[in-house]
Amino acid sequence: MADPTPQTGRSEVDETLTDAGIIAIVDDDEPLREALGSVMKAAGFSPRTFASAEEFLACDDCDDTACLILDVRLPGMSGIELQKQLSRTNRRLPIVFVTAHGDASLRDSLMRAGAAAFLSKPVRSDALLKEIRRALEQGSANNPR
Numbered sequence: 001m002a003d004p005t006p007q008t009g010r011s012e013v014d015e016t017l018t019d020a021g022i023i024a025i026v027d028d029d030e031p032l033r034e035a036l037g038s039v040m041k042a043a044g045f046s047p048r049t050f051a052s053a054e055e056f057l058a059c060d061d062c063d064d065t066a067c068l069i070l071d072v073r074l075p076g077m078s079g080i081e082l083q084k085q086l087s088r089t090n091r092r093l094p095i096v097f098v099t100a101h102g103d104a105s106l107r108d109s110l111m112r113a114g115a116a117a118f119l120s121k122p123v124r125s126d127a128l129l130k131e132i133r134r135a136l137e138q139g140s141a142n143n144p145r
Contacts, residue, residue: 021066023132024059026050026082027098028074032121036069036098039125045132053077057085065093067116067135069128072099072106083113094135098123 023045025036033049040047048065050056054076056068070079077085079097086093097110100121107118116135119127 021046021064022062023047023067023069024050024056024062024065025069026053026056026074026079027069027071028052029071036128039128040132043129043132053079053082053085056082066139067094067096067132069096069098069132072097072110073101080110083110083115087114092139094139096128096131096135098128 023040025033025040025047027033027036027049028051030051033051037047037049048059048062050059053070053074056062057077070082072079074082079099083095086095094116095114096117096119097107097115098119098121099106102118102120110118116138117131119131
């Protein structure tokens, strides 16, 4: 099925969502982080990239994070542990997991724990953007400003 959004522009919903805040990308694969950051920027979002969960947690201005793209396996604190920590601290943040090490059982577990989406690497840009937009729409519906 083709994406109904024209490739040359963004819909009104997209323009509203791009003002939502930072899209944080946490992945230890530097080329992938850079590529995902470029995709987010080209789509009109404000990306910030982090090599680890600890680096994301230490970020001083990340309270404006609207959505988190998160790898499952990271050195140090895993993506799963970061999701749990954010939940423990009542930080409601849509998380889109992107991993090369996932299966249906892991996906189901992460989704039950509150993840917005679970995508397998290599991830297609259009599929990732679709999930980011969906997560932001759900987040803004649940948390009106």
